[in-house]
Amino acid sequence: MTALSIQNLKKTYNNGFVALKGVDLDVQRGDFFALLGPNGAGKSTLIGIISSLVNKSSGSVSIFGHDLDKDTVAAKTCIGVVPQEVNFNQFETSMNVVLNQAGYYGIPRKQALQRTEQCLRQMELWDKRDVVSRRLSGGMKRRLMIARAMVHSPRLLILDEPTAGVDIEIRRSMWEMMQEVNKQGTTIILTTHYLEEAESLCRNIAIINNGQIIEKSAMNSLLSRLHTDHFVLDIARPLSAAPIIEGYGIALSTDTVLDVAVPKSHGLNRLFQALSEQHIEVLSLRNKSNRLEQLFLDLVQ
């Protein structure tokens, strides 16, 4: 069963800007799905339409088989949305932010209190329940929005750049939380500019650019298309020129750092053997960029 099915979705804003030019997209139940695209590609418009914040121009959206226009209540009940920017009442306590959202979904008070506690505990915010939300740190505000989005137990959770602007430690803990939520059966759609995040968490991916889906596949199959890996090598002794090794593209970044393009067909063993023959001692090795980042740039440029 598809969690989300979008057909020929188009959106033209009043100023004439065409944000979506006919998007077709299916996301399967239980998936952890990445929706990537550069700024202005149409991601936020697409999420806005799915979450009823933006009026579409034409096309259809259905969530777990419920058409968003014809079966609105059932469709909306299936979705939870974590937006890019903070959009809760900053004068309410964390508890009331989540509790009010439960009320909007028609959850009776007693049950809403239980769900609110569960969600705040899951997001490690229970001890902050009486704190006025504007006093929370940036990471806590993001987690509060996730707790709010989950209070009605949605089957589809849409996370629009949930880790933007949070430090690496919080980002990692949020990854664990998202994985846990997905394991419990919630389908997740994630948009992010951290491609490492998408590569680590998501099983399937779509890339949107200029209002159109330009790539849609399993993450593994997309990454397998990458023919060349880029590495950075720190070397023991300074060089005045980059060594020449057949089949590899090597550039001297500084006199002790080499940038190396390694074709998958050649591998690393031959590289190290050749460097060793030229008496170049390698101290350490790291990826120049995330693999998905290279593919993403190739696709959108």
Place this chain on the structure above:
Amino acid sequence: MNYSVAFFTILIKEIRRFTRIWPQTLLPPAITTALYFLIFGKLIGDRIGLVHGVSYMDYIVPGIILMSVISHSYSNVVSSFYSTKFQRHIEELLVAPVPNYVILAGYVCGGIARGVLVGVVVAGISMMFTHTTILHWDIAAAVFVLTATLFALAGFINAVFADSFDDISIIPNFVLTPLSYLGGVFYSVAMLPGIWQKIAQANPILYMINAFRYGMIGVSDVEIELAFAMTGGFIVFLTALSLLLLHKGIGIKN
């Protein structure tokens, strides 16, 4: 789905909002109206004598109460709903399966609650200066609630169209306040010279104030039936307009 839970969630949130900030919402009308009663009612009123057979103080009490109801039911909804838009937590409601009429009812009832509470506070203050008895409870109560409803709806529409905080103060300052003062709060229309009586009758607030005055002290410059018909007509029109705006997403959706 049980929409009453969503309705009461909005309503309770609204009531909590204006009671939390009571020094801004409940205290000022108490002080302002106490000054009105002291200056206009007591100091000046004693020299004016009777109006329509009642003391000047008793004559102005209904108008001052209703003027507070108008001002506060309007300003509660306009400021709360605009702030909901401004802070973008309107999105919490739009994402959820809350029908437009429930959103409207929640905010309007919040405005009515503040209008009624302020009206009761002002009525309580008036008791310190005079002991007016209410002659027609049913008419007074109906006008009280209907007026609060009408201006809460008007405040909602103002908030929908507002793009800045300036936009939410223009109507209260430049339309509502002058119309309230010219709506016969402090005088009877019969005191106005010829043509001004006709002009004054084009002011809808005149009808509500006089209907409320009739409910309290049995004195009115207008037909009570006409006042109810006008207020009811405006409520129906503004409700339909508000629902249309919400349906189209004007001012709240792209």
